[in-house]
Amino acid sequence: MRALPSVRSALALACVIVLEAAGAAAQEKPRYGGVLTWFDYGDPGRLDVHAESPLVVQQATAGVYSGLIQYDPDDPSKIVPDLAERWTVSPDGRTYTFHLRKGVKWHDGQPFSAADVKASFDRILNPDFKSPKCGAALKPMVASVEAIGPSTVQFRLKFAAAPFLGNVASSWCRVAAKHILEKYGDLNTPEAQIGTGPFRFKRYERGNLIEWEKNKDYFVRGLPYLDGVRQYILVGGPTQLAAAKAGRIMLWDAWPPMKRTQAEELQRARTDVDIYQASINTIFLLYMNAQKPPFGNPDLRRAVSLALDRQELVAKALEGAGVPCALLDPKLVGDFALPLEEVQKLPGCRQPKDADLAEAKKLVEKHHPSGLDIEVAVRTVGNYVDRAQLVLAQLRKVGIRASLKSYESAAGYAAFGKGDFTLIAAQDRSMDTPDPESLFSVIYSTNAGSNYGRWSDPKVDELAERALKEPSRDKRKQLYWELQRHIFAGAPAAVPVAWVEGWFFRDRKVMGYKPALTTYDNNTFMKVWLRE
């Protein structure tokens, strides 16, 4: 059996595969036709890309919509036009003017205009509208959006924000049709999936299948190459792996990653796929509800953080594929992340665990002399249940006895969103953009989209805002270091366990596909084609 690539060569190998694929794609002429198959880890249920946050919602609708701008499908580190053919920035960096493409049509034949962009962003930025992804990222920085002509839109910012363009390019900031929003009120149903993207929304069979078909009027001439995309809704590792082994899916490049044992099994079963290890810009967290007892008490939140053995969780639950402890992963954001040598000496992360366990036990005993009984929530997706069982075993060592309550994916999100939990043992959160700012707008700021624990620390909000406003890269770095040290020293409701890595595969006949810098981007498949 061929050995799988090592952890250290992970990203390098992913790049090699991408380059090889790119090279091969450059040599071969793209072929039209065929249907790409891949999978969603669960049923999205609701399809409103502005209002929801699960990856499966993004996957289900990605190719249907376009954004103003996007991360380049050919070079995911670059931002390139999408519905906006160009944009200008005012000298003070506070006004962005987007010039829109002309002649673009919605999938129902209606013409696209600046009014649609304004309607979409007004909706996303409405303070009364909960938009956990695009809204959470843009609300702190955008003051207003105006259509200053049928094909021109202007964003006025509250301050010059370096991550603004990156956030607008995020695959969560999609432009929806004004007439559709007026007709349906939201974008939850299949009927409301009217976009300008390369594919039309064709079919949604609950719990089974989501299908797109080629948009023959796509505004980029000659694209897409595929006749359609079929996403099977496959819940559970064995089903996903069986589909991969049987050749039923051509691509596995989204959460949950395969584990090493699964990758080895797939490698034995199929010789026509490239298997690679990569990061997916996703952090594994444990959440506590800071608004309810017992974790309204910072001592007990601290005890949980100290009790967690992140190295064991990475070694066992992620089979070694992950970066334990870090709040920001140096592989993904470079020197914005605190050096790992510093992080690994911090309480909660340092090894051996004896001192941390003793202190955690003392903290629990101080408030609950006979130990603490809690209910722990977990969604039954990916390998969360395995991770949760490990967390429970670790908490027992410091006198926290927990019973496990499992949720189906969408039901879990609904409960977490309402704050209806005590502790979530395992929950991955993917970053919306590659910018370090994303971690705070997604998880740690008071208004963060995935601040399930409803934790609020004025200093975190202040530092995050200062970092957003700071134009100097060096000063931003210092601010993010201060922010990370402050969170590590405190008792946050979201405890960072590890940055998740894992194994993925691409069928060798899938061409023109590049893994993106986040798990959400480049899922439109606009340039993907299938080799004969």
Next chain:
Amino acid sequence: MRGALSGLGRFAARQPLGAVGAVLVLILIATAMLAPRLAPHGPKEAAFAPYLPPSAEFPLGTDQIGRDVLSRVIWGARLSLYVGLASVVFGVTLGWLWGVVSAYVGGVADTASQRVVDALMALPPIILALSLMAALGQSVNNVILALTILLTPTASRTLRSLALSIRESPYVEAARAVGCPTWRVIALHVLPNTFATYIVLVTVNVSYAIVVEASLSFLGLGAPPDEPSWGAMLTAGTQAMEPAPWMFMFPGLAISLTVFGLNLLGDAVRDLTDPHLRGGLG
């Protein structure tokens, strides 16, 4: 003591398969009772390397998060037996009382109560159990409750038909004729005469309850995932069938042997209590 031993000897001679079943059931009971002493490690103790194959240190290997499979199989016996016995005792007893009282009282009450039984029996058992667990939430006690609801109608129907014939017996008519109150006739004359069937139903249904519990846990709707349920262990095993076949083999074997033993014993008990087959042990 000698009498008891010779009685067991005769039982083994008359019902050799029943004796095998009895031995398996005794092993199950002993394992369940002595689990804390027999298991080398805690069932939730994830202190070892994952996916270790069977060895002298871990005779049945370790699972995906580094727990000793042997310890979990041993503790699983306790969980299975607890769920099996508790649900069967509750379910069959409830069905027993329901069926007997319904048969004896008769009339509209009997007709109405039997339509409820019809409605419950019309639903496929595993679908009913899954629905109940989805509504009640995952816990060992909720599994028992769901199984109780599953077992009650069948037991009620079986024991009602027996009670209907007993109700017409001369000794019951005599009791009524001398003015015995209804509750006394039921308690002293009808219930005791249906007891043998009740015992057979209990014995036969324990294995059924254990299989349903394992099935619910296998489907992720039984005992909470960290509980050492054989069904949940099978599910975990299916995630790593190629690299760690021991993870599903041993819990699967435990379920098979338990059900095999209980079925053999149940058949033997039925044979011994069936008047047409009964020759007695004496």
